[in-house]
Amino acid sequence: MPTSHVAVHYGLGWHTVRRAEQEALARWLATRAPVLLRMVGIDEKYLGRRHTFEDKYVTVVSNLETGEPIWIGFGRRQATVEAWLATLSPDEKAAIELFAMDMHGPFIQAIRDDEQLRLIPIVHDPFHIIKRANAALDELRRETFFRAGPELRALGRGKRWLYLRAWEGCSADQQADLGRFLAGNGKLARAWQVVDELRGVLRAPDRHTMIVGLNHVLTRIAKRANVPMRKLHDSLCQHYLAIVALGEHHPPTGRVEALNNNWETLLRQARGYRDLSYLLLKLRFATVNPIRTEDGVRRFLALGLPAPYRKAA
Numbered sequence: 001m002p003t004s005h006v007a008v009h010y011g012l013g014w015h016t017v018r019r020a021e022q023e024a025l026a027r028w029l030a031t032r033a034p035v036l037l038r039m040v041g042i043d044e045k046y047l048g049r050r051h052t053f054e055d056k057y058v059t060v061v062s063n064l065e066t067g068e069p070i071w072i073g074f075g076r077r078q079a080t081v082e083a084w085l086a087t088l089s090p091d092e093k094a095a096i097e098l099f100a101m102d103m104h105g106p107f108i109q110a111i112r113d114d115e116q117l118r119l120i121p122i123v124h125d126p127f128h129i130i131k132r133a134n135a136a137l138d139e140l141r142r143e144t145f146f147r148a149g150p151e152l153r154a155l156g157r158g159k160r161w162l163y164l165r166a167w168e169g170c171s172a173d174q175q176a177d178l179g180r181f182l183a184g185n186g187k188l189a190r191a192w193q194v195v196d197e198l199r200g201v202l203r204a205p206d207r208h209t210m211i212v213g214l215n216h217v218l219t220r221i222a223k224r225a226n227v228p229m230r231k232l233h234d235s236l237c238q239h240y241l242a243i244v245a246l247g248e249h250h251p252p253t254g255r256v257e258a259l260n261n262n263w264e265t266l267l268r269q270a271r272g273y274r275d276l277s278y279l280l281l282k283l284r285f286a287t288v289n290p291i292r293t294e295d296g297v298r299r300f301l302a303l304g305l306p307a308p309y310r311k312a313a
Helices: 003-010 014-030 078-085 090-095 105-112 126-146 150-156 172-183 186-201 207-220 227-238 240-249 254-270 276-288 294-301
Strands: 039-046 057-063 068-074 098-101 122-124
Touching (some): 003 014, 039 254, 122 240, 126 150, 186 227
Parallel strands (some): 039 098, 098 122
16 A cells, blocks of 8 residues: 555645655664575666666666575666675675676676685576677668668568567567568578577577577678677677576576666556665565565554555565
């Protein structure tokens, strides 16, 4: 139930209800048993164009094993991650086994510059790898259609979303449309096949299989004549070790994107937040105590907060 609805229901001021909720969440956090941090997820979030903060982004650090956010800081610079690392004790750093993040250079450099963490494996999640591959595909598509004749333009009009979609994610009709589109240009077809092969490589069961598959992909896109795919080749080579580490460690990187969904849900319901510490508290509680079952409702009510709608349970 939104804070404003609780205030109206009980005849209280909005600030009174918010303070009560914040104090209850702080009490919950203070009485929790410490959770060992072994797998760390680092991601960035865009705050939007209407915010009043100096930075347009925040960096979110989360526990990959539980999906719980543990720290939020303004910016997406190397200094931002270093500020979080400064809050960790030597014992807490020693317990960390890996980091999962996108290909943002400052994040990587912050870990590599830390004397105690510089040898800890860094893993790039498949979502951001395929996002970069799709960007190369889209650039190649634009270049091709800029010089294309009317027949190919008519065939590919309105097909951008389909061209960037995985084959298994298409219906039978969509697969037929995609097949006709790819048959119209061999260069686009070969590039699409490479990215589809890369999707399969990122699901490899072990490090050796991923190395073999990734090397084959790199061989197929090494030609300098195809500039967009060559850029993808250079990017994959630059992050080679962090990609193949995915086949060795298999961290639950999907929880980083799930946290993004929780973030967007809270912002949408509250029409935005100006206090990031308050937002972090709500995110942590919502992750640890999802109100989707009767047990979740009981744990929520144990804080002394107003009961949510039954439909939300």
